[in-house]
Amino acid sequence: MVRYRVRGGNALRGTAFIQGAKNAVLPMIGAALLAPKGRTVLRNVPIIEDVRRAVELAESIGAYVELHESERTLVIDASRVNSPVLPAEIARRFRGSVLFTPALLHRLGEAIVEGVGGCNLGSRNLDFHYLGYKRLGAIVDEGETVIHVKAAGLTGATLYLDTPSHTGTENLIMAAALARGTTVIENAALEPEVLDVIDMLTKMGARISGGGTGFITVEGVEELHAVEHTVMPDRLDAGVFAMAAALTGGEVSLVGTGLDLGVVRYKLEQMGVEFHRQGAVLHVRCDGPLRPINIITDTYPGFATDLQSPMMTVAALAEGTSYIHERIFDGRFALAGELNKMGANVEVDGSRAIVRGRTPLKGAEVTAHDLRSGIALVLAGLAAEGETVIDSGYLIDRGHAHLAARMRALGADITREISER
Numbered sequence: 001m002v003r004y005r006v007r008g009g010n011a012l013r014g015t016a017f018i019q020g021a022k023n024a025v026l027p028m029i030g031a032a033l034l035a036p037k038g039r040t041v042l043r044n045v046p047i048i049e050d051v052r053r054a055v056e057l058a059e060s061i062g063a064y065v066e067l068h069e070s071e072r073t074l075v076i077d078a079s080r081v082n083s084p085v086l087p088a089e090i091a092r093r094f095r096g097s098v099l100f101t102p103a104l105l106h107r108l109g110e111a112i113v114e115g116v117g118g119c120n121l122g123s124r125n126l127d128f129h130y131l132g133y134k135r136l137g138a139i140v141d142e143g144e145t146v147i148h149v150k151a152a153g154l155t156g157a158t159l160y161l162d163t164p165s166h167t168g169t170e171n172l173i174m175a176a177a178l179a180r181g182t183t184v185i186e187n188a189a190l191e192p193e194v195l196d197v198i199d200m201l202t203k204m205g206a207r208i209s210g211g212g213t214g215f216i217t218v219e220g221v222e223e224l225h226a227v228e229h230t231v232m233p234d235r236l237d238a239g240v241f242a243m244a245a246a247l248t249g250g251e252v253s254l255v256g257t258g259l260d261l262g263v264v265r266y267k268l269e270q271m272g273v274e275f276h277r278q279g280a281v282l283h284v285r286c287d288g289p290l291r292p293i294n295i296i297t298d299t300y301p302g303f304a305t306d307l308q309s310p311m312m313t314v315a316a317l318a319e320g321t322s323y324i325h326e327r328i329f330d331g332r333f334a335l336a337g338e339l340n341k342m343g344a345n346v347e348v349d350g351s352r353a354i355v356r357g358r359t360p361l362k363g364a365e366v367t368a369h370d371l372r373s374g375i376a377l378v379l380a381g382l383a384a385e386g387e388t389v390i391d392s393g394y395l396i397d398r399g400h401a402h403l404a405a406r407m408r409a410l411g412a413d414i415t416r417e418i419s420e421r
């Protein structure tokens with residue numbers, strides 16, 4: 001059992017080093033498995049639990065993987081991939097397991113998906129993925145728990161996503177990259193992580209156009225080859241450190257090449273947080289009271305649902321009433337009850353939450369129900385009086401690398417503990 005213990009009250013000051021993006025590296029590991037020869041090198045890899053699970057999953061299907069932690073580098077040799085089974089005990093522990101399916105289809109002609117995990121956020125359907133594979137010529141047998149996808153070669157087709165699914169877009173691009181002929185994906189996701197994956201696939205020899213427009217065209221090629229690629233910075237990790245500076249009344253410099261916080265920056269600015277860019281470094285400071293805010297989550301370039309929970313903590317510390325409308329997931333307000341245990345006043349009504357601030361937060365024993373509610377509770381702990389203990393820390397470790405060490409370097413009083421329970 002991992003738990004985080006936070007004693008609040010310290011303003012965070014200093015330089016925060018932003019990790020590589022979880023939601024880019026996971027599809028990139030899936031992409032590396034498409035190369036039948038050679039070694040892929042991924043740099044700026046975040047050392048998070050989801051990456052460890054992805055390494056275990058890749059090894060379980062026969063890939064040779066080296067994770068060089070201090071160099072934040074992964075080396076992947078997929079030449080010996082030999083098992084189509086994504087075993088339940090690994091695959092159910094993270095969402096990224098779904099991104100291994102296209103490689104198995106192309107390399108072995110079938111994928112047996114014994115489960116897909118990820119944060120518990122309400123319904124998380126995969127119908128666009130499987131409908132897309134079917135349109136490309138695969139046979140999909142959806143059992144109660146195991147999904148069997150088979151294809152003796154895929155053929156390009158026109159695909160349409162009802163909503164621009166992030167991993168759905170990545171999976172269908174990877175499936176189309178080695179299909180015969182041309183595939184068009186309409187209503188494709190626009191997230192920067194998807195564009196980074198397209199960049200990597202393009203280096204590998206894929207022919208993809210239209211990334212970032214919502215209409216992606218993929219011309220199938222015969223083979224993809226192993227390449228070196230540097231994972232983009234994690235905008236969610238950056239958003240969390242910006243919020244940590246804001247709600248502790250601190251001043252933090254975010255280091256991460258080409259970092260763009262987009263709408264998160266504008267929303268925090270509306271709340272009174274100051275941003276100042278100096279070349280590749282983004283400075284964040286806040287020394288006045290926070291103003292309330294309205295947030296509507298949306299696909300990119302809208303406000304990222306993954307930062308909705310951390311923003312709820314910031315809103316609880318703002319002077320006045322904030323409104324949050326969650327439009328991506330139907331079960332992403334588990335944080336509210338935990339924040340209320342700490343003294344916040346959050347009222348949830350369906351997909352909307354009203355946050356009445358500012359209420360003084362007090363340390364408490366609280367539960368992370370998913371990765372982002374976990375990090376939101378860490379933020380609450382930084383601003384609370386007394387000690388906050390957050391269980392299960394594993395969920396936080398799924399997406400944030402060396403969190404306690406990076407926050408301690410900024411002056412936070414936070415420890416990561418491992419117990420037997």
Ligand SMILES: CC(=O)N[C@H]1[C@@H](OP(=O)(O)OP(=O)(O)OC[C@H]2O[C@@H](n3ccc(=O)[nH]c3=O)[C@H](O)[C@@H]2O)O[C@H](CO)[C@@H](O)[C@@H]1O
Nearest residue numbers: 023095096123124125126127128129165166167168328329
């Ligand atoms: C590993 C990874 O990249 N995870 C991210 C990815 O998850 P993920 O790719 O799972 O999220 P999606 O964009 O697919 O899902 C968004 C919404 O679309 C619905 N949907 C999706 C696919 C489908 O086939 N049918 C369907 O109905 C889902 O139920 C959900 O309500 O994007 C989410 C939304 O930005 C982020 O919160 C996750 O951090």
Ligand SMILES: C=C(OP(=O)(O)O)C(=O)O
Nearest residue numbers: 095096118119306371372
């Ligand atoms: C929902 C998330 O991740 P996953 O899709 O990996 O569960 C997240 O990163 O907040």
